[in-house]
Amino acid sequence: MQYHKNILETIGNTPLVEINSIAREIPALVLAKLETFNPGNSIKDRMALKMIEDAEKQGKLKPGYTIIEGTSGNTGMGLALAAVIKGYKCIFTTTDKQSKEKFDALRAFGAEVIVCPTNVEPEDPRSYYSVSTRLEAETPRSWKANQYDNLSNSEAHYRQTGPEIWKQTEGKITHFICGVGTGGTICGVGKFLKEMNKNIQILGIDTYGSVFKKYKETGIFDKKEIYPYITEGIGEDFLPKNVDFKVIDHFEKVTDKDAAVMTRRIVREEAIFAGNSSGAVMAGLLQMKNRFKKDDVVVVIFHDHGTRYLGKMFNDDWMRDRGFLTEEKITAIKLIERHRNKPLVTVKESDTIHEAVSKMRKYNISQMPVTGGTEDSFTGSLNDTELFMKLLENPKLRDEKVMQVVQAPFPFVSPEAAVEEVSQLITPDNHAVLVKDALGETHIITRQDIVEALC
Ligand SMILES: Cc1ncc(COP(=O)(O)O)c(C=O)c1O
Structure with a gap:
């Protein structure tokens, strides 16, 4: 029988999957290590278990203790998993910037979650760092994991994630790219890989609003670099002990918008349902494309x-509110959406003007294509303003053929023509345009369709 003694034994050994569509402009082989396969759906399960096991060995964490941590959610999930199996209680502090889904998931494991304000200094007594430190002091028999400065964090990746990547790539890896928060992942994996081959490039992804990149490049901790940002899991406003700047060759900053848009592309183009920092990593990879060779x-x-x-x-309204959703282009084919299923009303050249006017009245329309010999030979057009003027001048026209008063045919546009192009064709002399759908059916686009699509 093949089975694990408990869920903790399933942590690690996550798959490497080639990125095809998004990486098509990168000449190299791009492989994503899918840490979503861990039982808590994140890489943090690895370091959470290691921090707990090391604390147990050091006698800092004993049966009946409460685990306390400031966590954006993923470390909390890893700690909560281990705590359920090992019988600890958990109290987590987190920020109001994090997704509600993350808090709810932690609560599902029986953890207590305290939500603190994001936009305060780390030293502020209301910050999630300070609140967790205070809780540790106030709670008897408690242990604060402290993922930022607890070196068991990067050690987990040095001992486990790094060797996995080395083995899976048969030592052929040339670049490692990773979002940097506590620094545990990049520095643990990076240290191991550099020991195996010092030429492997270790590239960190940072956010605008975080201090890492400037600190690496200048050695200056610049408070002016710090401002609120949206990307989750990466970037910091202080220097955690797990970030070993010597291991990281370069930091690349990615905007909140690029990270968010790319997060959506990953699932739509690769069918990999990954989180926001994966979007930041892929956007950073494309920014750095000139670094990679065949x-x-x-x-x-x-x-x-x-x-x-x-x-x-993954919520359109949330994305739109922040200006992250590039509005879809309105094309000719989208303009016919309202009446796509209705047949096109036409009149024949050989019909009488009286018949044409009756049709316009019946269908409540102001313009109509005129057909010649066959149904789809559009030889002309009629519009009610012109017809009205001509009938006023000569009421006997009503019994004449349409061909006596016909005007130039409506022009055809491509289904992909932009609304701007379509609207330029609608003038006082030309009241509509025609477009064929994928089935070859012809549809009419009038000024009314354009107004409705734009409003
Ligand atoms: C979603 C996500 N991405 C990236 C990171 C950064 O990883 P690390 O803390 O190992 O630097 C974190 C850390 O919390 C995270 O939760």
């Missing part, structure tokens, strides 16, 4: 799962 093997980390961002990056 035979390179690039490994990127997908830290967590897309379900944690359903209310954010």
Whole structure:
């Protein structure tokens, strides 16, 4: 029989999957390590278990203790998993910037979650760092994991994630790219990989609003670099002990918008439902495309799962409110949406003007294509203003043929023509345009369709 003694034994050994569509402009082989396959759906299960096991060995964490941590959710999930199996209580502090789904998931494991304000200094007594420190002091028999400065964090990746990547790529990896928060992942994996081959490039993804990149490049901790940002899981406003700047060759900053838009592309183009920092990593990879050559093997980390961002990056209203959703282009084929299923009303050249006017009245329309010999030979057009003027001048026209008063045919546009192009064709002399759908059916686009699509 093949089975695990408990869920904790399923942590690690996550798959490497080639990125095809998004990486098509990168000459190298790009492989994503899908940490969503861990039982808590994130890479953090690895370091959470290691921090707990090391604390147990050091006698800092004993049966009946409460685990306390400031966590954006994923570390909390890893700690909560282990706590259920090992019988600890958990209290987590987190920020109001994080997805609600993350808090709810932690509460599902029986953890207590305290939500603190995001936009305060780390030293502020209301910050999630300070609140967790205070809770540790006030709670008897408690242990604060402290993922930022607890070196068991990067040690977990040095001992486990790094060797997995080395083995899976048969030592062929040339670049490792990873979002940097506590720094545990990049520095643990990076240290191991550099020991195996010092030429492997370790590239960190940072956010605008975080101090890492400037600190690496200048050695200056610049408070002016710090401002609120939206990307989750990466970037910091202080220097955690797990970030070993010597291991990281370069930091690339990615905007909130690029990270969010790419998070959506990953699931739509690769069918991999990954979280926001995976979007940041892929956007950063494309920004750095000139670094990679044909035979390179690039490994990127997908830290967590897309379900944690359903209310954010995967919610159209949330994206639109922040100006992240590039509005879809309105094309000719979209303009006919309202009446796509209705047949086109036409009149024949040989019909009488009286018949044409009756049709316009019956269908409540102001213009109509005129057909010649066959149904789809559009030889002319009629519009009610012109007809009205001509009938006023000569009422006897009503019994004449349409061909006596016909005007130039409506022009055809391509289904993909932009609304701007279509609207330029609608003038006082030309009241509509025609477009064929994928089935070859002809539809009419009038000024009314354009107004409705734009409003
Ligand atoms: C979603 C996500 N991505 C990336 C990271 C950064 O990983 P690390 O803390 O190992 O630097 C985190 C850390 O919390 C995270 O939750």
